[in-house]
Amino acid sequence: MKRRTLISGAAAVTAAGAMIIAATTVAQAEETGNEALAAAIDAILQDPKVTDSQASIIVKDAATGEVVYDHHGNQRAIPASNNKLSTVAGALEVLGEDFTFTTDVVADAPVDGTVSGDLYLRGSGDPSMLAADYRSLADQLVEAGVTTVDGDLVADDTAFDAARHGDVWSWSDVMSSAGAEISALTIGSGSDHLAGTVRVYVRPGATAGSPAVIETVPETDYVTVESTATTGTSTNVQFSRDEHANTIRVSGTVAAGSSGTYGTRAVIDPTGLAADVFADALDAAGIDLLGDVRLHEETPQGGESLASHSSATLADLTDDLMKPSNNLYAEAFFKAAGLAQTGLGTFASGKAAIYSGIEEYGVNTGPIRQVDGSGMSRWDELTPDMLTDLLIGAQDAPWFDTYHDSLPVACVDGTLLSRMCGTEAAGNVRAKTGSLTSVSALSGFVTDADGRELVFSVMFNDFLTSNIKGLEDQIAVVLASYSADTTESEFATFAAEAEEIAEPAEELPADWECSWYEPSIC
Structure with a gap:
């Protein structure tokens, strides 16, 4: 509120002096x-993008x-990937930092190089398994003397x-790498460990018009990859997966002389993919598998x-x-925590385990609902108050x-x-960022200009604009610029500067985390 200064008639001043005093008074009258800070954030929330949407901030x-x-x-809101803040905290508390996932191969001891009976490939939820890891298991069998x-x-x-x-994962997401199927025995398609997926590389052929190399x-x-892609003058390749079969269709053109491009798609039943890759690894290692491949059976005692x-x-x-917002890692953490506490790797046991973990640090789980680990579900509902309580409490962990x-x-x-x-x-x-259609969130830590550490949570739901993340950034910049003597107008300047920052050259939809698109800027 601006204060008015009264000057008595006895304190005669010149007109010029009065102007100086008035100017000084106005400057002093600004809130600090x-x-x-509140006025600056409130001003940001007047942006038309927020009109008729839900904004929850603390x-x-x-x-x-x-x-x-x-x-x-x-106020409860859909958190999207801000869900991972509670998933990871709860899993670290329940499982411990030194916990490891184990994948092993179990059978009766070989006699004269032959395993009599079935060979069991047993997973415990490791979302980081790659083809090289399955080859390593096959090599260990060779070292153990297995030949057949x-x-x-x-x-x-x-x-x-x-x-x-x-529950309530979007159908459009579940065929993508971001919404791949959860399995205790899975395999990723690259160094970014996108579990339950296959990556299809498309490279140019020898001459213009020739089929692309897949x-x-x-x-x-x-x-199965069905490709009509050809070698052309530019790269414009489309990838799609059949809704009910592991068939990926590739079309378009890839530029001659280029390094090509790739697309990543989820597979149906990643357990089968892991088993297929391991069977190939056995063959490459010189181990004869005389039987078939069976799925989803428990290893006997x-x-x-x-x-x-x-x-x-x-x-x-x-x-x-956390850095790339890996959904399948989050689901593995979630179910593994439940498995450790109850012997059951389910969504229900995972929820109970995560809740018990974060409650150790003063978090009230009564007003919230978390049904998965990643935040892909629209049934997840958290509050900024709960998330900031978690961030504060976690400092003692x-x-x-x-x-x-x-x-x-x-x-x-x-x-x-x-x-x-x-x-x-x-x-x-x-x-931690969070993104779904009409959902955006940003929650974490920031140090202000006075050296004070703040925790914050910004959650937007039900907005109609394509992208609201710029407002999150403006709020974060205002917090980073905070000082006890900063005025409202100075805060407004900081927010305006944040708004003017150039958008990335690579334009991305806002309903996914940018890393899920695998663009160069992420």
Whole structure:
């Protein structure tokens, strides 16, 4: 509120002096501190993009928990990938940073190089398995003296239940790499560990007009690729997967002389893909599999572990989950936590385990609903108040450094690589992004200009515009620029500067995390 200064008649001043005093008074009358900060954020929320949408925002002092700003902070909203904040915190608490997933090969001990009976490939949910890991298991069998399996290869994915997707996942997502099927025995298609997927590389042929060269990773017959793509003057390739079969169709052109392009698609039943890749690895290692491949059967008691692979620790996997917002990693963490607590790797047990983990740090789970690990479900509902309580409470956890350091950093890495560059937030804001159609969120940590650490959560739901992330960035920049003596007009300048930052050259839809599109800017 602006204060009015009264000057008595005895204090005669010149007209020029009066103007100076008036100007000084106006400058002094501007709000500063939390009041100015609140006014600046309120002004950002007047943007037409927010009209008729739901905005839920809260900012707290990370050290004291004091509420610095609150705009419907207790209102439940769909969090999208902000769900991963609770999933990872709960999993780290329940499983521990040193936890590893194990994939092993079990059978009766070989006699004269022959395994009598079936060979069991048993998974525990490792979302980071690649073809090279399955080849390593086959090599271990060779070292154990195995030359022949006179039974079947049995793929055991029973550590998790048969629910391949969460409740209310979008049908358009489940054929993409972002919504791949969940399995306790799976395989990824590249160094980014997109579990349950196949990557199709399309490279130019020898001459213009010739068929494009097609390659899949992992190499497999489990997926059929039907290609009409040809070599042309430019690259414009489309990928689609059949709704009910592992058939990927490729069309368009790939530029002659170029390195080509690729697309990644989810497969139906990734357990079968993992088993197929392992069967090929056995063959390449010189091991004769005399039987067939069977899926979804439990390994019987009494067998011997002939080969084993352990994942990286949960601490290391956390970084791979949070930076690019890896959905299948999140679902593996979710069900693995449930498995550890109850012996059942289900969505229900995962929810109970995650809740118990975060409740250890003062989080009230009563007002929220979390039905999956990734946030792909529109039945997930969290509040900014709950998320900031989690971020504050997690500071007391033994795993906090792992958790904190896994968050994307503005203009540095992960899903924030191209955001807030050239502002006070760059290299400062550490936050988890969230994106679904008409859903956007940003929650994390920021250090203000006075050196005070803040936690914040910004959640937008039900907006009609294509992209609202610029408003999240403006709010984050205002927080990074905060000082106790900063005025409302100065805050407005910071927000305006953030708004003027050039958009990335590569335009992306806003209903997915940018990393899910695998563009160069992410």
